[in-house]
Amino acid sequence: xxxxxxxxxxxxxxxxxxxxxxxxxxxxxxGSWSGLIDRTPIRIRQQNDAxxxxxxxxxxxxxxxxxxxxLVSYYFSLDHSLxxxxxxxxxxxxxxxxxxxxxxLRIIRQPRWECLAxxxxxxxxxxxxxxxxxxxxxxxxxxxVEGSEIPAYPGFRILSQVGxxxxxxxxLGFRARNLLGTARLLADGRFDLNKVASLETEPxxxxxxxxxxxxxxxxxxxxxxxxxxxxxxxxxxxxxRILKTRYLSRRRKWAPEDMEAFSISHFGKFAGYAQxxxxxxxxxxxx
DNA sequence: GACCAGGTGCCAG
DNA sequence: CTGGCACATGGT
Numbered sequence: 001x002x003x004x005x006x007x008x009x010x011x012x013x014x015x016x017x018x019x020x021x022x023x024x025x026x027x028x029x030x031g032s033w034s035g036l037i038d039r040t041p042i043r044i045r046q047q048n049d050a051x052x053x054x055x056x057x058x059x060x061x062x063x064x065x066x067x068x069x070x071l072v073s074y075y076f077s078l079d080h081s082l083x084x085x086x087x088x089x090x091x092x093x094x095x096x097x098x099x100x101x102x103x104x105l106r107i108i109r110q111p112r113w114e115c116l117a118x119x120x121x122x123x124x125x126x127x128x129x130x131x132x133x134x135x136x137x138x139x140x141x142x143x144x145v146e147g148s149e150i151p152a153y154p155g156f157r158i159l160s161q162v163g164x165x166x167x168x169x170x171x172l173g174f175r176a177r178n179l180l181g182t183a184r185l186l187a188d189g190r191f192d193l194n195k196v197a198s199l200e201t202e203p204x205x206x207x208x209x210x211x212x213x214x215x216x217x218x219x220x221x222x223x224x225x226x227x228x229x230x231x232x233x234x235x236x237x238x239x240x241r242i243l244k245t246r247y248l249s250r251r252r253k254w255a256p257e258d259m260e261a262f263s264i265s266h267f268g269k270f271a272g273y274a275q276x277x278x279x280x281x282x283x284x285x286x287x
Numbered sequence: 288g289a290c291c292a293g294g295t296g297c298c299a300g
Numbered sequence: 301c302t303g304g305c306a307c308a309t310g311g312t
Contacts, residue, residue: 021293122293123293123294123295123307124307124309125292125294126291126292126293126310128310129309168308168309171309171310172308172309173307173309173310174295174307174308175308177307215294216294216295217294217295218293218294218295221293234293235293236293237291237293239293255302256294279293
């Protein structure tokens with residue numbers, strides 16, 4: 001197993017992987033994380049502030065050291081300048097607390113379908129449940145990968161051909177119909193994920209919302225975590241609570257759309273980043 | 288056993 | 301446009 005050390009100045013691996021944007025990475029006894037970047041098994045360990053050991057478990061996929069570094073850099077968005085992002089935020093006591101506590105958290109670039117599918121299974125589920133469903137789907141329908149304990153996430157062509165009951169047996173409940181419906185639209189070519197990338201954020205959001213099981217919240221998660229739209233703000237119960245109690249009047253009623261608009265106007269073009277810090281900070285200090 | 292979880296879709300007023 | 305409710309499952 002070849003490994004290499006890379007330098008990354010501002011990166012908190014644990015915060016990034018535990019912040020509820022991705023659902024399949026596991027810690028190991030030696031402190032490293034193992035997971036898959038699409039079909040490639042990856043092992044990564046933070047050695048100190050800025051040094052990371054990355055390696056390819058098993059011996060199947062032959063990536064050159066350069067290719068491995070590129071893959072990891074893209075996935076973890078190591079090109080994002082956190083200094084610039086932090087500097088763009090307003091002076092704000094609430095956000096600054098979260099920034100200090102979660103410094104180094106990065107918005108990652110997930111495979112599009114994997115991200116879309118897992119967030120279709122997310123409504124009314126806790127993060128650990130989403131992890132469970134994701135793992136069940138991988139085990140039931142995903143292709144095994146040499147060097148990885150867990151199989152790859154099943155593609156939409158596979159899922160489009162399974163029965164709704166098979167998806168329910170993975171614990172999806174009422175989400176099974178939505179995942180199946182969406183998988184079929186993609187498999188039939190009636191929905192094109194590549195088109196999402198070519199659209200401006202708002203039209204892309206509207207387009208995503210045509211999929212069954214995808215509303216504004218899920219669409220924003222997909223735009224933020226898979227399409228690098230750093231101004232997309234998913235408003236869930238956590239963010240809604242934080243915005244209402246710390247930034248807005250908790251008397252008045254706020255529509256999620258209005259809270260999105262407030263976030264953009266207050267936090268700016270990286271409002272999605274601000275949202276993720278607030279979300280993670282609130283969750284690690286769970287009530 | 289209620290109660291709630293990174294919501295969505297549908298229907299009545 | 302707004303409010304209310306069903307939707308499955310699993311953990312406190």
